Amino acid sequence: MADPSSYRPKPGQIPDSPGVYKFRDEHRRVIYVGKAKSLRQRLANYFQPLTSLHPRTATMVTTAASVEWTVVATEVEALQLEYSWIKEFDPRFNVKYRDDKSYPYLAVTMNEEFPRVQVMRGAKKKGVRYFGPYGHAWAIRETVDLMLRVFPVRTCSAGVFKRSAQIGRPCLLGYIGKCAAPCVGRVTPEEHRELAEDFCDFMAGRTGAYLRRIEQQMKAAAEEMEYERAARLRDDIEALKKALEKNAIVFNDATDADLIALAEDELEAAVQIFHVRGGRVRGQRGWVTDKVEAVDTAGLVEHALQQLYGEETGDSVPKEVLVPALPEDAEAVSGWLASRRGSNVSLRIPQRGDKKDLMTTVARNAQQALTLHKTKRASDLTTRSRALEEIAAALELDSAPLRIECFDISHLQGDDVVASMVVFEDGLARKSEYRRFQIKGFEGQDDVRSMHEVISRRFKRYLAEKVRTGEWGEEEGREDGEENGGVSGEVSALQEEDGRPKRFAYPPQLLVVDGGQPQVAAAKRALDELGIDDIAVCGLAKRLEEVWVPEEDDPVVLPRSSEGLYLLQRVRDEAHRFAITYQRAKRTKRFKAGPLDAVPGLGDSRKQALIKHFGSVKKLRSATIDQICEVPGIGRKTAETVAAALAEAAPAAPAVNTATGEIIEEDDGGSTT
DSSP states (O other): OOOGGGSOOOGGGSOSSOEEEEEEOTTOOEEEEEEESOHHHHHHHHTSOGGGSOHHHHHHHHHOOEEEEEEOSSHHHHHHHHHHHHHHHOOTTSOOOEESSOOOEEEEOTTSSSOBEEEEOSSOOTTOEEEOOOSOHHHHHHHHHHHTTTSOOBOSOHHHHHHHHHHTOOOHHHHTTSSOOGGGTSSOHHHHHHHHHHHHHHHTTOOHHHHHHHHHHHHHHHHTTOHHHHHHHHHHHHHHHHHHHTSOBOOTTOOOEEEEEEEEOSSEEEEEEEEEETTEEEEEEEEEEEOOSOOOHHHHHHHHHHHHHTTOOGGGSOSEEEOSSOOTTHHHHHHHHHHHHTSOOEEEOOOSHHHHHHHHHHHHHHHHHHHHHHHHHHHOHHHHHHHHHHHHHHHTOSSOOSEEEEEEEEEETTEEEEEEEEEEETTEEOGGGOEEEEOOSOOSOOHHHHHHHHHHHHHHHHHHHHHTTSOOOHHHHHHTTEEESSSTTOOOOSBOTTSOBOGGGSOOSEEEEESSHHHHHHHHHHHHHTTOOSSEEEEEETTTTEEEOTTOSSOBOOOTTOHHHHHHHHHHHHHHHHHHHHHHHHHHHHHTOOGGGGSTTOOHHHHHHHHHHHSSHHHHHTSOHHHHHTSTTOOHHHHHHHHHHHHHHOOSSOOBOTTTOOBOOBOTTSOBO
């Protein structure tokens, strides 16, 4: 690990002008490329005390052994040079988007004597017109099949074309009218190129004028009583309209724009792009990246723009680019995009209307792409094994933690304090063994004390199972306020049918808490008080993703690309989700509570039976004890309890709507409207 002060340039050496800089490691490999309006100010930020740097930045500057820079004339040149160097050197600490799949394009080879329509993937070639990208190759083939009726452009390979020319007989498409058959001279090269250009114009969005022209030809043919030709033109119109229906209309003003949206967490980000041409969504694509550098949303947008348009020119760069956040130097980026297009490009954030609505859709696709990526990553056996091994090595465990339990505390300003416990086995969530806790030992907000209470309660049960026979009854589960996270309202006995204890009766190899040193210390203290010393404890602090262990002043720092850190983050996030879901449910239930909720021992089934029998709480309140006993499942003792509880909860006077003077009646659920 290098000391950044050992290669820090002298203040007078760094120019105060735009430029691009490279950090190199001890082997002279480029590990990071960046750009700046002022090289002097930007590079000075990297040579602060390590404690004040973002962990990712601190890792980069301690890995580097030297820094060098290149001065350029403008910020647009700096942006272009930065992109070129990132492509050339592939630095390990730069954000690099990777395609989540190889997207197919509809391509027209205008660089050939007889242009060909085909599906293409990979790098774009000069002289070829591209449309898309499409989600699936079959979608391209369906569109082409519909359009070949109107634009019979060549689709065959060079070998098939040459063979047909040699034998003087076209292929099947030539016989059925879906190819103009230039191979046998039915059309001249000029006529075939004109067909290809019309095809490209239609695909580029210039559809209205062409459809109107065919409609006029159809009407003219009908007036001249050329009914067969009119019918063929009618079918051509229907085929083109059907092809257009495959691309949804999103804007009515024939807008050409790309919409870019992001979904991100602490470690990864996904970007989705919708390509809109002529007011229709013509293509969609996306990437996923590891956040190996300290970068915010604006920085991710800038990287995405470089990735998307770095190799594009002309109309491939649209007039309008809509983004969720503007890059730090939006004017320079706009200028760079304009230089790629050859005319002005509007780079902005949509604020209202259809464009903002479509941006919401793109953002939803980005979130789904990130979720799908995480799911695929988590389901890979090799990846999970590596993650568990990395955790074991980082925490110095004797073996991989095959069972991990994570605890989180949730509350709203000290009210409805709850906790969650989630279980991961072999790197996968076991939702049937999730548990939820109500904090009962005290009132108010104290996350450390709450964590101590929850850990104590969970492992007291584990010890009790060892002492007794491995059986855990329902009443005991209810007494502690713990609920089953997999089956609603059920805390089952911890025995399988063959008598063996369920997995929940076993302790975890690793206990994770959501928090830093205080929460870790509380969990460790709870285990010590119970005499448990064979369970490893750690905490994951959300702000910097630091892993804390008991009785250590410094955190364990796992690499940002570590599968172990990724697994710990998933466990922690799942515990947080489960806790906050329970906390919100409790809060909602408390707000909706009615008089019957105060009756001890009265469950939901018997509450519903009472309301169904009497029709409303108001009628139930006026009923006698004998009438309440008529309800199935309600005994006399319960009826007396219900009557007493409703009498205590009865309002002193009817509520009145002061605006209308109406008496507000109680509804069927016992709350007021």
